[in-house]
Amino acid sequence: NAGVTQTPKFQVLKTGQSMTLQCAQDMNHEYMSWYRQDPGMGLRLIHYSVGAGITDQGEVPNGYNVSRSTTEDFPLRLLSAAPSQTSVYFCASSRATGADTQYFGPGTRLTVL
Amino acid sequence: EDKVVQSPLSLVVHEGDTVTLNCSYEVTNFRSLLWYKQEKKAPTFLFMLTSSGIEKKSGRLSSILDKKELSSILNITATQTGDSAIYLCAPVGSNYKLTFGKGTLLTVNP
Numbered sequence: 001n002a003g004v005t006q007t008p009k010f011q012v013l014k015t016g017q018s019m020t021l022q023c024a025q026d027m028n029h030e031y032m033s034w035y036r037q038d039p040g041m042g043l044r045l046i047h048y049s050v051g052a053g054i055t056d057q058g059e060v061p062n063g064y065n066v067s068r069s070t071t072e073d074f075p076l077r078l079l080s081a082a083p084s085q086t087s088v089y090f091c092a093s094s095r096a097t098g099a100d101t102q103y104f105g106p107g108t109r110l111t112v113l
Numbered sequence: 114e115d116k117v118v119q120s121p122l123s124l125v126v127h128e129g130d131t132v133t134l135n136c137s138y139e140v141t142n143f144r145s146l147l148w149y150k151q152e153k154k155a156p157t158f159l160f161m162l163t164s165s166g167i168e169k170k171s172g173r174l175s176s177i178l179d180k181k182e183l184s185s186i187l188n189i190t191a192t193q194t195g196d197s198a199i200y201l202c203a204p205v206g207s208n209y210k211l212t213f214g215k216g217t218l219l220t221v222n223p
Contacts (some may be wrong), residue, residue: 031209033210033211035213040215041215042201042213042214042215042216043156043201043203043211043213044213045210045211045212048208048209048210050208050209056208058210059212090155090156094209101147101158101161102147102158102211103158104155104156104157105155106154106155107154107155
């Protein structure tokens, strides 16, 4: 199993550009989520999904969209990038029932100029 | 709003010391509490705690949950330089959402 994979690893955008961060897992996990991590702020939940076709907002959803058309994939879209979205983004997945342990992808470091 | 407070925020010790990291939480519909270790990459799972008073151990690391006090501690004995990392606690609440604390930065000097 590859676990949780994220692409790209690094990305530089200009203000106003849009892009999609990719996340995929091959563990048949129902639950997937996106976090951003900023210095001194810990990990903050952006959006999450409890299964295909179901998504919900986390703590900091503004400026981001998600969709969950398959169990495996959970892309995060930045609609119009802003410097405040410069951060490290982590995707995570877990089984929705039983184990609550979330497994993290390697992260995407995004810089918005 | 769910809240998590970790203390101390940072800690510097010498190899061989024992450390105790604290995590206090206020979470709606509490299910469990997770501890993660983060070095210069993604967090890696350490423990999941669901029951009060039952210690989980893995080598030199151990952790326990106190649901009455809404808190958890993570102990590391005989610290090594490889233990240097950020330690994150995350209670799991409604809809399996994790709320992370800001973490404790542990530095172990030789």
